[in-house]
Amino acid sequence: MLHTTSRRRFLQQVGAASVLTAASWSRVLGANENLRLASVGTGGKGWDDLVHISASPKVSVVALCDIDESEPFLGRAATKFKSAKTFTDWRKLLDQPKEFDAISVSTPDHMHAPVALPAMALGKHVFCQKPLTHTVFEARQMRLAAKKYGVVTQMGNQIQSHEAYRTAVKLVRDGTIGKVKEVHSWQAGKMGWLLADDRPKDADPVPEKVHWDNWLGVAPERPYKAKLYHSFNWRGWQDFSNGQLGDFGCHILDPVFMALSLTSPTSIRAEGSVPNREVWYKASVVSYEFPGTDFTANKTLKLTWYDGEGKTPAPEKLGLAANVKLPGSGSLLIGEKGSLLIPHVAMPKLLPEETFKGTKIETVAAVDHYIGWADACRGEGKTTSNFDYASGLTEAVLLGTVAIRVPGETLKWDAAALKVTNSPTADALLKKPYRKGWEPAWV
């Protein structure tokens, strides 16, 4: 029998967290029971997530939610998973908590936390795309919620489970390049989604199958404009995304964080700024300082992020020979005995080649990032990009995008207090306003 709690009552209950505990709706799955999956955002990367997670014979797709009912989005998913219920409003899906055990959230970034937080409060296991959230405050909330409700979580930075990144992490942790002195990471690819310099003055009719108000969700209202936002090109806009660093930071910086056991940065400084409060930048350089760890050479570690089309750092600037060809995106970890180049995505390379001529790189086998999560939800194994880890990585990435909006200032970060201590302007950017009636349920 269906659970009939009204949406209003559900939201009231989620708001009053003491009334509704995770245990209310979560259930322990038996060895032969399938994980019942609900997917929110079924087009774009969401389709890929859905196909990968449902490849497990122990997963049944029971619900599909997308704001666009047309073929590449909800339409295609509904054709493949014929028995799944369909929704165009994620709040109506969450109104039926007895119907599913776990949820994947593959919407644009501004809707990750608003969907995932109440799902966790219902005891639902969550797979959520990268970056985990749209703001630093939301990232912290995701960590707190996962802990409070005891659910199994995984961020969708699937390259973490690829043999290339796993091998790179092992090489560093084995001490192959010695302790690490500094790190450089970059993404020199095109920002094909940066299609405007400012908000357009005109609007287009909303397509019949698109639920535009639900797409906006928590974001401030704005009229629909074809191609500029839905789909994919929302990445260019501050209301929905965090630009190139937000898009790629949780991939490219992930093996660096994992290998070096990095925690929160203590300071962040950016060069390169946004043109206004609407769109993201064309190029940036962000300098982070982190506390040192067992894997770093010094008490602090400097990590520099570079992005912008064609702006691969010069090899000489990274202490490499001028003829070393760097990939369009990746990281270079400079150690006491040599350097490790981690292309995004290809097998890592030890440099200089002469130094490491006889060194055999043992490949660490890949694991399945998606099915690994589904199995962990069923009590088998553990996830590696759980929100305890992924929230820290996301906080660091998003702090860089805060700094980009306050360029030329060295921001001091107090992670425990969740505060930029020396810039009220930057501190205010850790949070954002939410549309009235759409305020998320905080922990």
Ligand SMILES: NC(=O)c1ccc[n+]([C@@H]2O[C@H](COP(=O)([O-])OP(=O)(O)OC[C@H]3O[C@@H](n4cnc5c(N)ncnc54)[C@H](O)[C@@H]3O)[C@@H](O)[C@H]2O)c1
């Ligand atoms: N891990 C990766 O390699 C990778 C690659 C691409 C994108 N992503 C991430 O995946 C997410 C989606 O990116 P994309 O490129 O697929 O975007 P997209 O706009 O192409 O697709 C988003 C999908 O979500 C749907 N949607 C939008 N708002 C929704 C809402 N409120 N409720 C339900 N459905 C909604 C859209 O209709 C569409 O089907 C982003 O967080 C992005 O950063 C990750």
